[in-house]
Amino acid sequence: METIKKNLTERRSRSMIQITDPRIEGYLxxxxxxxxxxxxxxxxxxxxxxxxxxxxLVGRFLHLLTRLKxxxxxxxxxxxxxxxxxxxxxxxxxxxKVVLTEYAEKNIAYARQMFEEEGxxxxxxxxxxxxxxxxxxxxxxxxxxxxxxxxxxPAALEAMLPRLAQNALVIADxxxxxxxxxxxxxxxxxxxxxxxxxxxxxxxxxxxxxxxxRDGVLLSYRI
Amino acid sequence: METIKKNLTERRSRSMIQITDPRIEGYLxxxxxxxxxxxxxxxxxxxxxxxxxxxxLVGRFLHLLTRLKxxxxxxxxxxxxxxxxxxxxxxxxxxxKVVLTEYAEKNIAYARQMFEEEGxxxxxxxxxxxxxxxxxxxxxxxxxxxxxxxxxxPAALEAMLPRLAQNALVIADxxxxxxxxxxxxxxxxxxxxxxxxxxxxxxxxxxxxxxxxRDGVLLSYRI
Numbered sequence: 001m002e003t004i005k006k007n008l009t010e011r012r013s014r015s016m017i018q019i020t021d022p023r024i025e026g027y028l029x030x031x032x033x034x035x036x037x038x039x040x041x042x043x044x045x046x047x048x049x050x051x052x053x054x055x056x057l058v059g060r061f062l063h064l065l066t067r068l069k070x071x072x073x074x075x076x077x078x079x080x081x082x083x084x085x086x087x088x089x090x091x092x093x094x095x096x097k098v099v100l101t102e103y104a105e106k107n108i109a110y111a112r113q114m115f116e117e118e119g120x121x122x123x124x125x126x127x128x129x130x131x132x133x134x135x136x137x138x139x140x141x142x143x144x145x146x147x148x149x150x151x152x153x154p155a156a157l158e159a160m161l162p163r164l165a166q167n168a169l170v171i172a173d174x175x176x177x178x179x180x181x182x183x184x185x186x187x188x189x190x191x192x193x194x195x196x197x198x199x200x201x202x203x204x205x206x207x208x209x210x211x212x213x214r215d216g217v218l219l220s221y222r223i
Numbered sequence: 224m225e226t227i228k229k230n231l232t233e234r235r236s237r238s239m240i241q242i243t244d245p246r247i248e249g250y251l252x253x254x255x256x257x258x259x260x261x262x263x264x265x266x267x268x269x270x271x272x273x274x275x276x277x278x279x280l281v282g283r284f285l286h287l288l289t290r291l292k293x294x295x296x297x298x299x300x301x302x303x304x305x306x307x308x309x310x311x312x313x314x315x316x317x318x319x320k321v322v323l324t325e326y327a328e329k330n331i332a333y334a335r336q337m338f339e340e341e342g343x344x345x346x347x348x349x350x351x352x353x354x355x356x357x358x359x360x361x362x363x364x365x366x367x368x369x370x371x372x373x374x375x376x377p378a379a380l381e382a383m384l385p386r387l388a389q390n391a392l393v394i395a396d397x398x399x400x401x402x403x404x405x406x407x408x409x410x411x412x413x414x415x416x417x418x419x420x421x422x423x424x425x426x427x428x429x430x431x432x433x434x435x436x437r438d439g440v441l442l443s444y445r446i
Contacts (some may be wrong), residue, residue, distance in 0.1 A: 019247050020435050023405045028433055031424045060432040067430065068291040068392065169291065184244045201254045207290065209283040210251055212243050213434050219435050221290050 019179055019212055028057055038114045042083045045110075053080055054147065054173055055214040059087035062145070062171065065092035065219070069169055071142030074098040077156055078148035082111025084173075088145070089120045097123050099138060101131035132159050140165040146172040148188035152222040153196035168222045170206070172196065176216025239269035241402075243435065251280055252303055254397070261337045265306045268333075268436035277370065277396055277423045278437040285368070285394065289314035292392055294365030297321040300354040300379055305334025307396075311368070320346050322352040322361060355382050363388040369395040373412035376419035391445045393429070395419065399439025 021042050034040060034056065046053040054062070066074070066088050072095065074088050079100035088098045102108050108126045117159045127134045132155065142165050146156050153172065164170070175181075177196055180190040200208045200220050208220040257263060257279065269276040277285070289297070289311050294317065297311050302323035311321045325331050331349045338344045350357045354371050357380065365388050369379050376395065387393070398420055400403075403413040423431045423443050433441040 019244055021241060021243075021402065024399060024402060024435055024439075027399075027405045028435065032432065033419055057432070060430075061434060064430060064432055064442055064444055065291065067390075067446075122420065166292075174249060176250075179244065179247060182250045197254055207283075207287060209255065209280070209287055211284060211434055211436050212247055212251065213436070216247075219287055221287055223290075 004117040019176055019215065025057070025214075026064065027090075032060060036118075038086060038118045039083075042081065042086065042114060045081065048059060051080065052082040054087075057215050058173060058217060059084060061211070061213055061217065063087045063091045065169065065171070066143065069143060071140050071169075072096050073138065073165075074143040074145065075135050075138050075141045075160075075163075076100055076145045076147065077113065077135050077160070078102070078146070079108070079131075080147075081107040082114055084145065084147065085111065085124060086114060086118065086120070088143070089115065089123045090118075092123050097125060099125045099127060099134070101127050101129070101134045103129065103131075111125070116141070132156055135160055136163060139163055142168055144168065144170045146170070147174070150174060151192040153192050154199060157196060157199060164222060166222065169222040170218070170222075171219075172200075174215045175210055175218040176212060178215060181216075224422055243437070248280070248437075255280070255283060261309060261341045261342075262306075265304065265309065265337060268304065268305060269306065274303060276306040277310075281396060281437050281440060282307060284434070284440065286310045286314045288392065288394065289366065292366060293319075294392075295319050296361065296364050296388075297366040297368065298358050298361050298364045298383075298386075299323055299368045299370065300358050300383070301325070301369070302331070302334065302354075303370075305337055307368065307370065308334065308347060309337060309341065309343070310363075311366070312338065312346045313341075315346050320348060322348045322350060322357070322415040324350050324353075324357045326352065355379055358383055359386060362386055365391055367391065367393045369393070370397070373397060373400060374415040376415050377422060380422060386446060389445065390407065393423070393441070393443040393445075395423075395441040395443075397438045398433055398441040399435060401438060 035071045070093055077087055079085050081104045085098050085100045105128050108128050112126050115124050136159055141163050144160055177190050177193045181194050206222050211217045281347050284414055293316055302308050302325045308321050308323045331351050335349050338347050359382055364386050367383055400413050400416045404417050429443045429445055434440045
């Protein structure tokens with residue numbers, strides 16, 4: 001949580017590139033009204049707590065990718081209080097599940113409550129602890145979602161590669177890191193994000209692309 | 224061809240919103256070098272002829288979606304000289320195919336030549352004529368790609384809905400129409416794109432989202 005809060009403050013205080021024109025983002029949000037009570041409650045909570053969650057447009061995108069992929073097992077590295085996990089879970093078929101990983105017990109408790117209210121608790125495993133350590137307990141992961149501290153991205157990839165199913169999809173958020181990947185002044189986080197992107201694109205056993213949706217969503221499909 | 228050329232000139236002469244920051248687009252292009260001879264030849268031809276093709280980043284995205292979806296049948300409404308179709312075809316599995324539709328016979332002839340050079344001709348049907356009429360000859364379409372004249376988008380949706388497979392994916396390019404969907408001064412094309420977007424988002428039998436990649440890629444998954 002401390003790291004998360006620090007990151008959020010950093011993001012807001014530093015100059016950033018506006019990746020997408022705000023009028024376009026406004027149009028997209030207006031087209032896609034949301035009436036799901038749990039989704040709206042989580043968004044409200046994130047605003048109140050200034051807690052970083054994925055954008056709703058990213059959530060909808062994850063949801064659609066999950067419907068296309070029809071995975072049996074989704075593992076999230078870095079779940080916060082479960083907002084992205086809920087978008088995954090709502091797209092899962094019979095017998096499939098999403099594993100949430102998060103340091104803060106109270107975040108996981110809140111996630112569990114939201115999942116129960118939505119009737120989706122049987123589609124999730126709620127795990128408290130180190131995301132990388134927990135992630136490596138799983139095998140045949142169909143979708144790996146990476147959204148932990150940015151400096152950990154390259155290490156997460158290395159640790160999790162042996163855990164992926166054939167034809168797995170790796171999804172990573174913040175891979176444009178508020179545009180800092182193209183800025184001169186870099187720090188530990190932006191260097192790590194750049195290295196992670198280069199690692200993924202250099203692998204011939206994955207087909208990789210980045211979609212400039214909000215803060216940049218990397219998609220990498222294991223061939 | 225006449226309409227295409229007219230549209231292209233119109234696009235360039237009118238003011239437009241820069242949807243994505245050009246530095247970000249530059250970074251993304253640099254990450255994803257391309258060495259496929261046919262892809263590069265088609266991009267060169269498009270530049271020389273000032274012929275509108277999808278962006279390479281959109282091509283990569285279509286390719287990845289196709290790998291996720293593993294369709295048997297892809298139908299393109301509006302194939303030009305086959306650039307998007309080649310991205311689809313390269314992602315298709317055994318026995319799957321993409322149907323190209325295009326008015327201009329010489330464009331289809333060129334597409335066929337490129338597919339043959341790439342060894343992918345058996346994965347494609349090359350059709351000359353009215354895209355909407357030809358499209359309706361097919362059933363159980365897994366992926367429908369819409370990239371015809373923009374004023375035709377709503378009609379294309381209506382005509383093709385009965386032809387879609389269960390769990391079909393509809394993909395439409397230019398759904399932000401160079402940002403004109405948020406501009407006051409609209410014309411026949413931008414009104415049609417807006418109406419098309421609203422139609423897709425209003426349907427509860429589809430889960431729809433727009434990715435602001437280049438000119439806006441609409442994705443709609445039949446639930």
